[in-house]
Amino acid sequence: MTTTGRGSAAHLEKVEAPGSMLTEAAAKALAVLRISTGFVFLWAFFDKTFGWGYATPSAKAWINGGSPTKGFLSGVEVGPGWLQDFFHGIAGDVWTNWLFMLGLLGIGLAFVLGIGMRLAAGAAVAMMAMMWLAEFPLDRTTAGGEPSGSTNPITDYHFVYAVTGVVLALTYAGHTWGLGKRWAALPFVQKNRWLI
Template identity: 65%
Template structure:
């Protein structure tokens, strides 16, 4: 028990205490958290150094490329098209996007600060989802140029994984979430957990 009388046990640990097999569920959530964290961290690394997977080296951030300009300047329709075109390639948008990718990736991999990571990931992914609206666009040949599901695509799934990771204390399994939660400044400001 903490000084506030609340237990630090996760929902999965409460289930485990009742005899249900939650160790497997906790490990599955930890793997999902770490894998999703690596997706965010990889996007940061590829955009920074231009490994050639989605960002060629000549368009990398360290080579003077903008991580937001290509994506945001090509928003063709949607409720925020003008806004996205206005911020495409601006220094503040590039820095916010890249720090977001790095922070979310590191937080998910290490299992710390998952509440902030969840809110940040959900916001970032929601904005990227809106930027690609409408999602199920088709070329003149009838082939889909992107997602074929107009409601749920990978942006929504990544945001949901971050939220589920925070809500289930997934950072306590194969992560540093438990130690992070015991730090004095995190105990003082629990929204940092």
């Protein structure tokens, strides 16, 4: 506690150790960011699964035999040729579809619920890195010589989502308006701290 003078009366003010606590407002803002980011991943999962007609028409829904990765990955026309070949080669594969969709669902649920934030952040970084490579914003033109549509060669939405995931995990954002505290108290999580 420190004492600061205000007029003739002394006022006691609680001072936290530097960097040890978030303010209540900051914790709530991070909770809103966490839930909103989780909803982005969950929405993508449900739209691709059921074809709600936003990014995915009903006829191309995963439950109707559509592929959540084929259209995007087979259309990769930027980046080094070997990278384009890699993405074209895995486009629409069963394992690619399942890994992508489980990633969307797992990251989305973890962020919305506030559990497994470290694991979800790592998965989000990996997914966003792969998607960044597929869109390869460093290229100004496609393999066919057309403008790539890249608006920023480095810091695009993939980078922002990846950094957001890391910040959410490092600040224990799942503890506010989430199940993070209860999750962290579970014995198997206590023994495996990477699951926090």
